Amino acid sequence: MVNYSFKSILKELMRAGPTMNVDKDGSRAVLQGDERTAAKDLAATLYDALATGDRERLDAILHPRFEGRTTEGMPFELGGVYQGPDAMRRDFWGRIAKYYTARAEPTRFNWLDDGRLAVSGRYTGTARVGHGVLDAEFVHLLTFSDGRIVELVQLTDSEQWHKALTPESGLRTVEFSVTDGIAVLRLNRPRQRNAIDQTMADDLYEVAQRCAALVGLRALLIVGNGPAFTVGGDITVFADTEPGDLSTTLRRMVTPFHEALRIFAELPIPVVSAVHGSVGGGGLGLVYCSDVALAAEGTKFATGFTTLGLSGDGGTSWYLPRLVGLRRAQELYLGRVLDAVEAKEWGLISDVVDASELETTALSRVEALAAGPTRAYAEIRGLLRSADSSTLPEQLSAEIDALARTGATVDAARAVRTFIAKSAPAFEGR
Incomplete structure (x- = not known):
């Protein structure tokens, strides 16, 4: 991860030197007098247009040959080179707006000897993922040609962009940590046997988005605290819901949970789950989206949906026929309970390990995968x-x-x- 202090940002930009020739003869134009005044006004217009989302003004002030160079290490792979105004507007500024409510607030404008305008200031706002506060220094280096901005070089404190996505905690029913590129997600409602309620569904969605945003993430391990991995949906929540409101409650809860499962399944990294005790209902979805699913000896697997008069969730109708075959999927839906050995024989999990060695074995597997291609x-x-x-x-x-x-x-x-x-x-x- 790139992390620049304000002074090192400016030092890096000064050291980088010219990155684009803008004059027809291949030399860099050095603006003087009224040209500098007009260029500063153009720069101010840039920040105002970005703040108001004024596409027409952006099109008017960005040169057709515009090139943007942004800080490596920013979340969502935002760092890189953007060729043309459309690419910068759509793939950089547009994607920032998707993940943050951010505003670039310039505070100083200084001309450099090579003809570029150095604009220093701060990005302020909040992250839409994690809801943390964004407060990151920046320096933009602007080059002008034909009365337009033809190049913008950006360096910023990328660590602050990451921190905004992962505030101190914000998670209430799960634990989440990342060490050396390995993320560990722990379901943490042990007294409720990690039953999934609205809060856990929201937390899982939050963690999934954080994983998708992390640069350098190489593997994910999913485990559960307490006597069970998860028993599925929290029946006490259903019981406390008025019959007429149950449909709305289920839809509200399952929607973020399913979105979390979708993101976990699509992460560009291997996912390992290590389960124990019991795995039930929609909680099976966390096993389905794993590339390696380990189970402690004695673990029980059941859908349990029909016991509650429900049709099921967690991706069960999609994954089960693919993992165990249609007939066995039907059997599981209709009440069959599997132990860990049967679950392996049926193809629901990858392997069975001694309960005392479950997490050690799982961590070893995830570390090996993280070290791979x-x-x-x-x-x-x-x-x-x-x-x-x-x-x-x-x-x-x-x-x-x-x-x-x-x-x-x-x-x-x-x-x-x-x-x-x-x-x-x-x-x-x-």
Whole structure:
């Protein structure tokens, strides 16, 4: 993660030097007098247009050959090079607006010797994910040509952008931590056997969004505190709901839960779940979206939906037939309870381990996966996810595209060389 103090931002920009020639003869124009005044006014217009979302003014002040260079290490892979006004507006400023309510507030305008205008200030606002406060210093370096802005180089305190997504906690029923690229999610309603209520559904959605936003995340482990991984939906909530309101309550609760499961399933990293005690109802969804599902000896698995007169959630109707087959899926829906050994035999989980070694074994697996070719894992997850809905020609074409993308990675180039040299590669996820 990139983390710049204000002084180091300015030092870095000064050291970077010119990045684009803007004059026809290849030299950089140095503005003087009235030209500088007009350029400062143009810069002020830029920040006002961004604050008000005025697309017409942005189109008027950005040069057709505009290029934006933004800070590496920002969340959601926002750092990089954007060619053209449309790309900058849509893929950078537009995506910032999707994840933050942020405003760039300039405080100082200084001309540099090479003809660029250095604008320093702060980004302020809040994150839509995590709801933390954003307060990050920035320096923008602007280049002008033909009365328009032709280049913007941005450096900012990217750590503050990440912190806004993950405030001190904000989570009430789950625990979430990230160490050395490995995220650990712990369901934490042990007295309720990690039953899923509205708060837990919201927390899981929050964590899923945080995982999607984290740069450098390489693997996720899902576990549960207390005597059970999760018994599924919180029946006490259903019992306390008036019969006429139950439909609305279920829809409100399951919607963020399902969105969390969707995000977990689509993360470009391997996901490992380690379950114990019992796994029931919609809580099975956290097992379904895992690439590796480990269970402690003696763990019980049941859908339990029909006991409550409900049709089910957690992606069960999609995943179960694919994992265990239609007939067995029907059997589970109609009340069959599996122990851990049966769950493995049926294909619901990957392996059964001693209860005392569950977390140790799971952490070892997730660490090994995190050290692997995560770009390749991401492509594999996508291919397997789309296989059932694709024709063979479509899947063959998708494999070619994925193979080409992974073949262009540093990890693949290094792995080929080390394979020939009979040594072990060090994968970096790039």
